[in-house]
Amino acid sequence: MGEATIRDVARRAEVSVASVSRALNGLNNVRGETRERILAAAAELGYVPHAGARSLSLARAHAIGVVLPDLHGEFFSECVRGMDREASRRGYLLLLSNMHDDSEQAAVALRAMRGRVDGLLVMAPHIPPESLERALPAALPAVLINAPGDFASRPSLRLDNRAGARAMVEHLLAGGYRHLVHIAGPEGNVDAQERARGFRDALAELAPDMPVRIIAGDFNEEAGEAAARQILASDQPCDAIFAANDMMAIGCLHALRQAGKRVPEDFAVAGFDDVPLARYLALTTIQVRIAEIGARAVSRLVDMLEGKGPGAPVELHQPELIARATTAARPGVANG
Amino acid sequence: MGEATIRDVARRAEVSVASVSRALNGLNNVRGETRERILAAAAELGYVPHAGARSLSLARAHAIGVVLPDLHGEFFSECVRGMDREASRRGYLLLLSNMHDDSEQAAVALRAMRGRVDGLLVMAPHIPPESLERALPAALPAVLINAPGDFASRPSLRLDNRAGARAMVEHLLAGGYRHLVHIAGPEGNVDAQERARGFRDALAELAPDMPVRIIAGDFNEEAGEAAARQILASDQPCDAIFAANDMMAIGCLHALRQAGKRVPEDFAVAGFDDVPLARYLALTTIQVRIAEIGARAVSRLVDMLEGKGPGAPVELHQPELIARATTAARPGVANG
DNA sequence: AAAGGTTATGTAACCGGTTACGGTTACTTG
DNA sequence: CAAGTAACCGTAACCGGTTACATAACCTTT
Numbered sequence: 001m002g003e004a005t006i007r008d009v010a011r012r013a014e015v016s017v018a019s020v021s022r023a024l025n026g027l028n029n030v031r032g033e034t035r036e037r038i039l040a041a042a043a044e045l046g047y048v049p050h051a052g053a054r055s056l057s058l059a060r061a062h063a064i065g066v067v068l069p070d071l072h073g074e075f076f077s078e079c080v081r082g083m084d085r086e087a088s089r090r091g092y093l094l095l096l097s098n099m100h101d102d103s104e105q106a107a108v109a110l111r112a113m114r115g116r117v118d119g120l121l122v123m124a125p126h127i128p129p130e131s132l133e134r135a136l137p138a139a140l141p142a143v144l145i146n147a148p149g150d151f152a153s154r155p156s157l158r159l160d161n162r163a164g165a166r167a168m169v170e171h172l173l174a175g176g177y178r179h180l181v182h183i184a185g186p187e188g189n190v191d192a193q194e195r196a197r198g199f200r201d202a203l204a205e206l207a208p209d210m211p212v213r214i215i216a217g218d219f220n221e222e223a224g225e226a227a228a229r230q231i232l233a234s235d236q237p238c239d240a241i242f243a244a245n246d247m248m249a250i251g252c253l254h255a256l257r258q259a260g261k262r263v264p265e266d267f268a269v270a271g272f273d274d275v276p277l278a279r280y281l282a283l284t285t286i287q288v289r290i291a292e293i294g295a296r297a298v299s300r301l302v303d304m305l306e307g308k309g310p311g312a313p314v315e316l317h318q319p320e321l322i323a324r325a326t327t328a329a330r331p332g333v334a335n336g
Numbered sequence: 337m338g339e340a341t342i343r344d345v346a347r348r349a350e351v352s353v354a355s356v357s358r359a360l361n362g363l364n365n366v367r368g369e370t371r372e373r374i375l376a377a378a379a380e381l382g383y384v385p386h387a388g389a390r391s392l393s394l395a396r397a398h399a400i401g402v403v404l405p406d407l408h409g410e411f412f413s414e415c416v417r418g419m420d421r422e423a424s425r426r427g428y429l430l431l432l433s434n435m436h437d438d439s440e441q442a443a444v445a446l447r448a449m450r451g452r453v454d455g456l457l458v459m460a461p462h463i464p465p466e467s468l469e470r471a472l473p474a475a476l477p478a479v480l481i482n483a484p485g486d487f488a489s490r491p492s493l494r495l496d497n498r499a500g501a502r503a504m505v506e507h508l509l510a511g512g513y514r515h516l517v518h519i520a521g522p523e524g525n526v527d528a529q530e531r532a533r534g535f536r537d538a539l540a541e542l543a544p545d546m547p548v549r550i551i552a553g554d555f556n557e558e559a560g561e562a563a564a565r566q567i568l569a570s571d572q573p574c575d576a577i578f579a580a581n582d583m584m585a586i587g588c589l590h591a592l593r594q595a596g597k598r599v600p601e602d603f604a605v606a607g608f609d610d611v612p613l614a615r616y617l618a619l620t621t622i623q624v625r626i627a628e629i630g631a632r633a634v635s636r637l638v639d640m641l642e643g644k645g646p647g648a649p650v651e652l653h654q655p656e657l658i659a660r661a662t663t664a665a666r667p668g669v670a671n672g
Numbered sequence: 673a674a675a676g677g678t679t680a681t682g683t684a685a686c687c688g689g690t691t692a693c694g695g696t697t698a699c700t701t702g
Numbered sequence: 703c704a705a706g707t708a709a710c711c712g713t714a715a716c717c718g719g720t721t722a723c724a725t726a727a728c729c730t731t732t
Contacts, residue, residue, distance in 0.1 A: 003450070003475045005688055016712045021690060031710060048473050050451030052397065053688035056388050056717050063431070063452070077413025084434045093448060094432040095399070098420045112429060114339070115386030115718080116399070116452070137384055139339045250616075277613055280586075341718055352682045357720060367680060389718035392687050451688080 082291030107135035165198025176330035177240035224251025246271035282325035418627030443471035501534025512666035513576035560587025582607035618661035
């Protein structure tokens with residue numbers, strides 16, 4: 001009924017389980033003829049080793065746990081794809097668990113990983129550092145991705161959101177735009193916070209006399225549309241809109257066009273993330289190579305697991321500005 | 337150093353491991369005071385049960401293995417998202433393994449699942465049924481998604497590609513288009529085959545005197561562009577192009593517009609899948625609710641695992657036609 | 673007070689692998 | 703030919719849980 005075990009193979013090959021284990025794991029202290037007999041028996045029985053038992057015995061699961069929040073489409077898939085690529089390259093499987101926003105559920109998800117994985121990859125831009133640290137099994141190596149705060153205790157990867165926002169501000173100013181508005185992301189989200197901060201700081205430094213105007217948003221397309229309407233209805237001057245992510249920028253684009261405005265002549269529009277759609281809509285944005293970050297996270301974790309040391313505690317990934325038509329320079333502006 | 341084990345908890349609470357196990361699993365045959373002592377000890381030690389050991393002992397891992405091919409972005413994430421939603425609802429974790437195209441590697445990926453999962457979800461539109469069956473551990477329940485051929489031995493979910501293609505042909509004919517061309521997907525891919533077959537059959541039935549014209553493609557945007565160029569260069573009449581997926585349809589759209597053609601006036605264009613981009617480009621397409629299929633697959637597998645019977649051996653999911661601007665009816669055609 | 677029943681707890685086997693350790697056997701070597 | 707060595711192989715302990723079964727403690731009941 002059940003699958004064949006190593007003892008079945010041993011019985012059939014008329015050797016001990018130890019020899020079967022040795023033969024199947026390629027140890028060299030098995031006589032050629034014996035090895036043949038064992039391999040034959042294993043093949044005849046269709047024997048497949050029981051990975052669970054193996055990892056219990058070895059204290060090594062060759063699997064890494066991935067705990068992600070509810071990301072929207074692109075992000076999720078790209079991140080997991082990058083992780084999977086690297087993981088399979090290095091011989092690990094991925095155990096996935098979506099963590100819903102609740103911090104309590106997150107703890108449960110993390111605990112469920114104990115004893116099935118060798119390490120953890122955690123992306124939790126919305127969980128406060130202390131409760132995250134409390135929820136992490138202490139002895140399990142972990143790499144944090146885009147964690148809020150400076151996590152001294154765990155190595156982490158971070159996207160340099162501030163640098164990205166700053167690059168965008170520079171780009172818009174260089175293009176001759178003089179009245180910038182930022183549409184922010186959800187309040188609790190670190191990425192959103194850092195992008196807004198980057199916008200604010202860059203403006204303070206590069207154009208100190210320009211008023212800093214930030215409209216609240218939530219990363220959804222509708223928020224972008226609402227922001228556009230608000231801008232159109234307002235009497236404050238505005239000639240460039242920088243949304244904290246692409247979806248809001250896209251909503252914004254739609255609303256502006258619907259209102260008969262031209263982009264970039266009347267308003268420049270820019271986003272953040274470089275989702276596939278951005279290219280089709282010629283939207284200027286900041287490219288976030290999330291797959292690369294995922295792969296890098298796996299790579300660092302595996303290095304830790306294999307004793308190659310944790311490396312830099314915080315690794316900052318630089319995003320790249322992709323200039324497209326929605327922020328073309330104003331006529332008469334000499335561009336650098 | 338290592339994490340606390342159940343024996344550590346037992347020692348600290350001055351009881352046997354059996355009692356600890358009982359107390360932590362909520363069995364009712366533990367005296368109240370003893371239970372308190374055990375819970376306290378566990379909390380003090382930060383004890384987290386070792387899921388690997390637990391599942392070895394119970395012969396139940398509460399995890400399900402997911403083996404997917406290299407899908408492109410949208411598809412992958414949507415599918416996994418649907419699976420994850422349902423899996424976490426029913427108390428299972430997902431163990432992910434991307435299967436690369438190689439059939440040999442697929443077998444390895446499947447074997448690696450033995451002993452860590454209770455069942456398997458396999459999506460392998462490119463692996464021949466026999467080698468798949470050979471690679472699947474016999475005693476492991478599995479649900480196949482979009483498997484080629486009729487798999488008598490395993491329950492499976494299938495997208496009704498033929499019905500989708502047929503609906504599209506009907507839609508185009510009703511719109512007044514008279515010269516349909518299909519851009520096919522990769523040869524070995526079942527979905528692509530069935531879509532082409534649906535196109536062919538529908539045409540044979542609904543417009544028997546119309547020549548069936550199919551151009552080879554590979555699901556990539558470039559193939560769509562190439563097909564468009566081929567159509568433009570050819571002297572055979574064509575007024576509607578139905579690509580086997582959205583990405584090719586999009587490539588096609590670009591190439592046509594670049595050549596100065598209007599859509600849908602000169603050519604109608606339609607795709608298959610309804611990727612998010614399709615809505616923005618107003619591309620008519622067949623909506624595939626892949627997340628739903630993923631969720632359903634999990635649900636069926638869990639039903640099997642919990643002894644609720646496998647249900648229908650093959651479950652066919654009906655896709656829905658989404659009519660948009662790229663296939664607007666020709667003027668003068670009474671529609672509906 | 674002894675017999676019988678109930679309930680709480682402990683002991684040890686088991687899940688399916690790996691491996692330290694010790695025993696055989698065959699081969700060198702003086 | 704005896705002793706030493708290397709190569710091969712088997713026994714049993716172990717990884718960290720669960721649980722059948724045995725035992726002990728406590729109540730009833732007559």
